[in-house]
Amino acid sequence: MATRTLSRLSKALLAPALVLGATVGLASAPAQAAVWNSCDQWGNTTLNGYTLYNNIWGSGTGSQCIWANSGTNWGVWANHPNTGGIKSYPNAKKVINKPIASLSSLTSTYNVTVPSSGAYNTSYDIWDTAYKYEIMLWVNKTGAVGPLGTSQGSVTLGGSTWSVYKGNNGSNEVFSFIRSSNSASGTVNILPILKWIKDTKGWFGNVTIGDVQFGYEITSSSGGLDFTTNNLTVSGG
Numbered sequence: 001m002a003t004r005t006l007s008r009l010s011k012a013l014l015a016p017a018l019v020l021g022a023t024v025g026l027a028s029a030p031a032q033a034a035v036w037n038s039c040d041q042w043g044n045t046t047l048n049g050y051t052l053y054n055n056i057w058g059s060g061t062g063s064q065c066i067w068a069n070s071g072t073n074w075g076v077w078a079n080h081p082n083t084g085g086i087k088s089y090p091n092a093k094k095v096i097n098k099p100i101a102s103l104s105s106l107t108s109t110y111n112v113t114v115p116s117s118g119a120y121n122t123s124y125d126i127w128d129t130a131y132k133y134e135i136m137l138w139v140n141k142t143g144a145v146g147p148l149g150t151s152q153g154s155v156t157l158g159g160s161t162w163s164v165y166k167g168n169n170g171s172n173e174v175f176s177f178i179r180s181s182n183s184a185s186g187t188v189n190i191l192p193i194l195k196w197i198k199d200t201k202g203w204f205g206n207v208t209i210g211d212v213q214f215g216y217e218i219t220s221s222s223g224g225l226d227f228t229t230n231n232l233t234v235s236g237g
Contacts, residue, residue: 124190
């Protein structure tokens with residue numbers, strides 16, 4: 001199981017000196033990186049309403065480079081060793097900044113091309129504005145990875161069946177929803193999941209949803225693997 005002592009967000013907000021175990025090498029970005037690319041540990045940019053992050057936040061890391069044609073078409077080349085522990089979460093972020101009760105919809109579509117080897121998950125990472133609650137939605141996973149926390153059973157929401165886990169990483173509460181079958185493309189209806197946590201389970205109140213992130217939580221990608229977001233949309237209001 002891939003576990004965390006600090007959230008990806010907490011790692012990113014702390015000084016880089018706290019992650020001196022990370023070794024970030026340089027690699028050639030793909031030719032399709034016509035607009036932007038970066039091999040920097042915290043490399044980031046904003047394109048057409050989405051903020052992209054290279055986000056190498058774990059320890060014992062290897063090399064990773066992110067490229068983007070737009071905020072909705074981007075990818076990562078990563079060469080992280082075959083060891084335990086999450087190395088990175090390269091992602092694209094859309095800011096929502098609305099209380100759950102004020103949202104009439106919150107949906108996302110995705111289409112990815114991901115490797116058949118390595119250890120990683122393709123996931124949404126959703127935060128409230130106070131960064132007290134983290135909601136992860138795994139749409140596919142490969143290798144020895146698993147969610148933080150204890151099982152809360154399964155639930156069908158927004159047209160998909162999810163295994164639910166509840167835990168705490170020392171910095172915030174984490175609610176993980178693992179899709180029952182892997183999917184490289186589809187639509188996720190996020191709002192019913194948030195309302196289920198709020199109204200049915202009472203795990204939080206009418207929190208304001210800040211960030212909706214989508215990316216790849218990579219534990220290992222030895223030899224260098226490509227992760228490509230062919231298309232991504234996040235919409236709601």
